[in-house]
């Protein structure tokens with residue numbers, strides 16, 4: 001089972017820029033979602049920011065289902081600057097994958113709880129790292145899209161854009177860099193203190 | 206001595222790579238180091254289970270070379286050790302008087318002779334540089350104080366100037382410089398134009414870069430590198446050059462000439478040369494002679 005936990009209010013407020021569409025995913029029995037806290041926070045956001053639509057749906061990890069659910073909100077989504085997603089890491093990546101030209105931000109961190117995990121056949125994956133990096137990486141998960149789960153950029157092993165570990169797999173950091181380039185967000189890769197993963201929290205009980 | 210002191214003095218810094226043996230017989234390595242390298246290069250890189258092939262350790266080999274009066278560079282990868290073991294080995298290096306480090310992410314485990322091994326990658330090259338910097342400031346990466354006078358190292362890293370995604374590599378290079386990297390050695394260069402173009406962009410970081418060279422031993426090796434080795438591309442005309450005179454290629458003379466020529470062409474853009482001879486240490490003096498680089502005083 002997974003649990004998602006809201007990122008701090010300050011972090012989310014910083015992400016909430018321009019016209020905002022919020023997407024909540026409540027469907028899945030495998031993921032605990034803090035509905036009540038999310039509700040409260042979204043009310044506050046609606047009061048202080050330009051939230052044009054709040055959508056609450058399910059199984060956004062499935063891109064076909066996602067697009068079906070979003071159909072009637074497309075005008076709002078097209079007009080939005082930012083899409084804030086409250087879901088597990090898989091849901092956020094699916095949304096980011098569908099809306100390549102929008103700023104899609106994650107408002108949750110996804111953790112793993114010990115025990116049986118549900119099986120969902122998807123083309124993006126979340127490693128439940130507990131400190132979601134998607135906001136800095138253009139919505140592409142460095143933990144699962146990079147064979148070494150690197151978080152500070154590409155290793156020296158990529159050749160012709162493919163990963164040194166699996167020649168049939170595109171290098172995750174090549175994808176992240178190109179996405180950031182497209183978003184005009186390459187500055188995301190410039191920070192003073194290198195990122196270091198916290199393996200202490202990702203397996204917390 | 207830290208090799209950063211040489212860069213600061215404006216020296217053209219020469220280094221060569223040696224690989225510890227698979228086993229503990231190290232006499233051959235020591236003999237070659239004395240015979241071919243001691244008077245020709247400033248320091249020797251000692252690889253860390255290179256290509257994920259298990260061998261005798263880099264740190265122990267560095268200590269042996271140091272006792273022989275040579276200057277070792279301790280290569281450390283993040284493949285096999287978590288942050289506790291990495292920092293511990295860095296402190297151990299300081300204890301043994303080894304002051305030069307080359308900090309790498311490392312090849313993936315499945316590329317080597319223990320494909321079943323657990324890949325670690327707890328840190329990466331950037332956070333490893335940061336960890337060493339923390340130790341130099343008297344703290345470990347978790348923020349705990351380290352007793353006594355902190356160690357001081359020359360902190361180096363690698364970059365691939367001829368990578369097919371050189372912009373992605375430059376971003377990583379910048380991250381390494383910000384983390385505290387003080388010198389770079391490059392992946393093997395066969396395309397001087399690409400190296401010079403890269404250096405034009407890299408010079409903004411203000412950190413010395415050594416031109417990396419691999420001696421091209423034969424056509425098969427070049428084709429293999431073109432297909433499989435990241436950041437390395439041997440151009441067609443160089444392959445033709447190796448095909449032209451089979452005897453002279455076999456004897457290694459063509460490879461030596463190519464390396465000497467690359468040094469001459471790139472010299473003005475680099476702050477040194479790093480030679481990865483892959484067992485051909487004996488040809489290094491010739492390469493340097495031919496490139497007009499005198500023995501070390």
Ligand code: SF4
Nearest residue numbers: 089126127129133141
């Ligand atoms: S960075 Fe990846 S593994 Fe971590 S929570 Fe986000 S999607 Fe999941």
Ligand code: SF4
Nearest residue numbers: 146155163164171172
């Ligand atoms: S080649 Fe790319 S995806 Fe593969 S390990 Fe290196 S950075 Fe990660």
